[in-house]
Amino acid sequence: MITSRDVARLAGVSQPTVSRALRDDPKVSEATKKRVRDAAVALGYSTSPIGRALAVGRSTRVGLVVTDLENQFYGHVIAPMHRELERLGYELVLITESSESGPVTEHVMGHGLCGVVLATTTVDSLLPARLRDRGVPFVYFNRTAQSVQADSVTVDPEAGIRELLREVIGSGHRRIGAIFGPRNTSTGEQRENTVRSVLDEHGLALAHRDVLHGPFDFATGFGGARTLLDREDPPTLVLCGNDVVALGALNSAAEMGVAVPAEVSIVGFDDLPTSGWALIRLSTVAYDLDEMSREAARLIVARVEEPDARPRHTIYPSRYVARATTSSPRA
Amino acid sequence: MITSRDVARLAGVSQPTVSRALRDDPKVSEATKKRVRDAAVALGYSTSPIGRALAVGRSTRVGLVVTDLENQFYGHVIAPMHRELERLGYELVLITESSESGPVTEHVMGHGLCGVVLATTTVDSLLPARLRDRGVPFVYFNRTAQSVQADSVTVDPEAGIRELLREVIGSGHRRIGAIFGPRNTSTGEQRENTVRSVLDEHGLALAHRDVLHGPFDFATGFGGARTLLDREDPPTLVLCGNDVVALGALNSAAEMGVAVPAEVSIVGFDDLPTSGWALIRLSTVAYDLDEMSREAARLIVARVEEPDARPRHTIYPSRYVARATTSSPRA
Numbered sequence: 271m272i273t274s275r276d277v278a279r280l281a282g283v284s285q286p287t288v289s290r291a292l293r294d295d296p297k298v299s300e301a302t303k304k305r306v307r308d309a310a311v312a313l314g315y316s317t318s319p320i321g322r323a324l325a326v327g328r329s330t331r332v333g334l335v336v337t338d339l340e341n342q343f344y345g346h347v348i349a350p351m352h353r354e355l356e357r358l359g360y361e362l363v364l365i366t367e368s369s370e371s372g373p374v375t376e377h378v379m380g381h382g383l384c385g386v387v388l389a390t391t392t393v394d395s396l397l398p399a400r401l402r403d404r405g406v407p408f409v410y411f412n413r414t415a416q417s418v419q420a421d422s423v424t425v426d427p428e429a430g431i432r433e434l435l436r437e438v439i440g441s442g443h444r445r446i447g448a449i450f451g452p453r454n455t456s457t458g459e460q461r462e463n464t465v466r467s468v469l470d471e472h473g474l475a476l477a478h479r480d481v482l483h484g485p486f487d488f489a490t491g492f493g494g495a496r497t498l499l500d501r502e503d504p505p506t507l508v509l510c511g512n513d514v515v516a517l518g519a520l521n522s523a524a525e526m527g528v529a530v531p532a533e534v535s536i537v538g539f540d541d542l543p544t545s546g547w548a549l550i551r552l553s554t555v556a557y558d559l560d561e562m563s564r565e566a567a568r569l570i571v572a573r574v575e576e577p578d579a580r581p582r583h584t585i586y587p588s589r590y591v592a593r594a595t596t597s598s599p600r601a
Numbered sequence: 602m603i604t605s606r607d608v609a610r611l612a613g614v615s616q617p618t619v620s621r622a623l624r625d626d627p628k629v630s631e632a633t634k635k636r637v638r639d640a641a642v643a644l645g646y647s648t649s650p651i652g653r654a655l656a657v658g659r660s661t662r663v664g665l666v667v668t669d670l671e672n673q674f675y676g677h678v679i680a681p682m683h684r685e686l687e688r689l690g691y692e693l694v695l696i697t698e699s700s701e702s703g704p705v706t707e708h709v710m711g712h713g714l715c716g717v718v719l720a721t722t723t724v725d726s727l728l729p730a731r732l733r734d735r736g737v738p739f740v741y742f743n744r745t746a747q748s749v750q751a752d753s754v755t756v757d758p759e760a761g762i763r764e765l766l767r768e769v770i771g772s773g774h775r776r777i778g779a780i781f782g783p784r785n786t787s788t789g790e791q792r793e794n795t796v797r798s799v800l801d802e803h804g805l806a807l808a809h810r811d812v813l814h815g816p817f818d819f820a821t822g823f824g825g826a827r828t829l830l831d832r833e834d835p836p837t838l839v840l841c842g843n844d845v846v847a848l849g850a851l852n853s854a855a856e857m858g859v860a861v862p863a864e865v866s867i868v869g870f871d872d873l874p875t876s877g878w879a880l881i882r883l884s885t886v887a888y889d890l891d892e893m894s895r896e897a898a899r900l901i902v903a904r905v906e907e908p909d910a911r912p913r914h915t916i917y918p919s920r921y922v923a924r925a926t927t928s929s930p931r932a
Contacts, residue, residue, distance in 0.1 A: 331694075339680035340874075342673060349670035352695055363662075364683055364693055517878075524879035543671075547848075548855035549880055 281309035330360045333386040354567035385570045392454040407573040411566045423566045430555030430588030441598045447480035447505030449494035491518025506599035513538035531597040551594035612640035661691045664717040685898035716901040723785040738904040754897045761886030761919030772929045778811035778836030780825035822849025837930035844869035862928040882925035
């Protein structure tokens with residue numbers, strides 16, 4: 271790769287003069303600047319990490335595969351990931367996974383991405399195997415697929431769920447309902463399994479009819495809460511697969527005139543900024559989503575730059591944040 | 602550019618056979634498929650718009666320049682713009698405008714973008730002139746700069762603001778405060794000027810001390826509402842520069858224990874999905890942000906494909922949506 275030393279040699283100046291000339295320092299004469307620039311152009315030297323990556327024939331574009339860009343969860347992922355990638359000299363390309371098969375793979379392959387962060391993996395996704403077969407580096411974000419090994423950034427939900435259940439059971443809840451995420455995602459599955467096994471330790475179980483599943487979106491929570499709260503004898507607490515689902519549930523309760531937490535308690539998972547608003551004050555399980563998004567950026571860049579390193583798995587701890595949507599059950 | 606006609610000629614088949622062979626139609630024999638594929642590869646023919654653009658040596662990457670990806674406004678811009686660009690065979694690259702000068706321009710130039718949508722233009726932005734000078738096509742989104750002509754997609758706030766002010770003045774508000782957007786943005790300036798001139802028609806004016814300015818974000822509304830509502834004699838209505846500012850103001854009022862709309866009415870601008878939530882019900886000025894974002898995608902693609910077409914300006918109408926954050930002023 272061409273360095274500023276090569277430019278200095280060709281231009282017949284010192285290495286510091288190359289830097290000064292290229293950043294247009296007034297202390298360098300116009301004639302010298304021209305000589306340095308000509309040398310840089312002749313050699314294909316670039317001052318930016320992007321230019322340098324291009325010089326070694328590698329793209330600096332990292333794809334982030336998401337489903338639903340309107341979902342506020344992704345805004346809080348994209349912003350820090352984008353900043354971290356930019357800091358590392360890479361850029362973020364958004365890819366929407368409209369269908370599971372061809373198109374996404376085609377996109378990834380066709381656009382010369384150097385690597386991909388997968389934020390939408392389902393346990394039966396074909397994409398991880400396709401990327402592996404084509405030698406495209408990737409990192410699992412939040413969700414993983416067992417079948418194909420890769421670097422991953424995930425949350426361990428256990429501590430948060432354990433603390434949450436101890437608290438709500440301690441305050442008297444026995445009849446607990448749930449609107450879990452999709453059964454074919456590792457996050458949905460792991461949160462549900464953790465809830466069931468911790469409840470079991472307390473000698474409790476979820477009634478089959480009180481458990482719903484759906485995509486991690488507002489509509490799932492909105493419709494799910496309506497289904498559960500419309501019953502003659504609804505659960506006293508509704509656990510939601512994530513905060514966006516819980517926000518749907520909260521708004522559904524408000525629309526039905528069901529008071530939260532007086533008539534029903536609602537809990538989320540993610541601790542998005544909106545959940546902390548004075549008008550929302552959602553009790554939820556928190557972890558460092560911002561740091562997690564930046565870590566995904568660092569892992570994919572490390573993988574691109576060192577394809578043969580051992581797989582890395584960063585796991586973030588979780589904790590329960592009690593706010594205003596939980597209380598003792600109604601008498 | 603290579604067309605399916607060229608492939609047909611080289612393979613010695615009809616043009617429809619080329620299409621059928623390339624989409625793996627079972628009615629075409631394997632031998633013919635092979636001949637067609639060989640011809641396509643020999644000629645560098647591509648069935649995808651991306652491939653065709655590459656064939657004419659042009660990138661299909663459109664940059665979207667934003668400031669704050671965490672701001673929920675941008676999520677509702679990015680999602681439809683991304684979908685529309687994808688439909689047209691282009692892809693979206695996010696660029697954060699961290700600083701006004703060098704970096705963004707360097708980014709745009711260094712990444713081989715075919716065009717740019719500018720969503721963060723200030724009236725004194727240097728970027729439009731830089732893009733023009735380097736021949737990079739761009740479209741103004743929402744905000745414009747007078748100094749450099751380009752295609753634009755904007756909102757005409759007048760109808761919405763006129764209707765809003767007629768209604769709140771009719772219901773008795775006289776002492777009106779405002780937390781406007783930044784003075785150096787066309788949107789901030791235009792909304793403020795429209796409010797002032799319509800108030801003037803009603804024989805009213807904003808008191809200097811009741812008018813605040815700041816970035817279009819949550820913190821501006823949160824801090825601004827605290828400043829206005831902490832007074833002994835606060836305004837009875839607070840107009841906000843946009844919905845995100847209004848959401849900050851609503852949450853600030855909730856935290857201060859000031860009842861909305863009983864003690865103060867609050868109005869936004871944008872009608873984001875969150876504003877329609879049962880827990881929020883923000884009165885606001887609405888326009889078709891989704892369609893506007895798709896139109897920006899169409900305009901930049903049209904400009905990339907036809908650089909010499911006349912500038913196009915699409916202007917969207919606005920209307921007032923009265924919800925639960927406005928009522929008559931307290932007695």
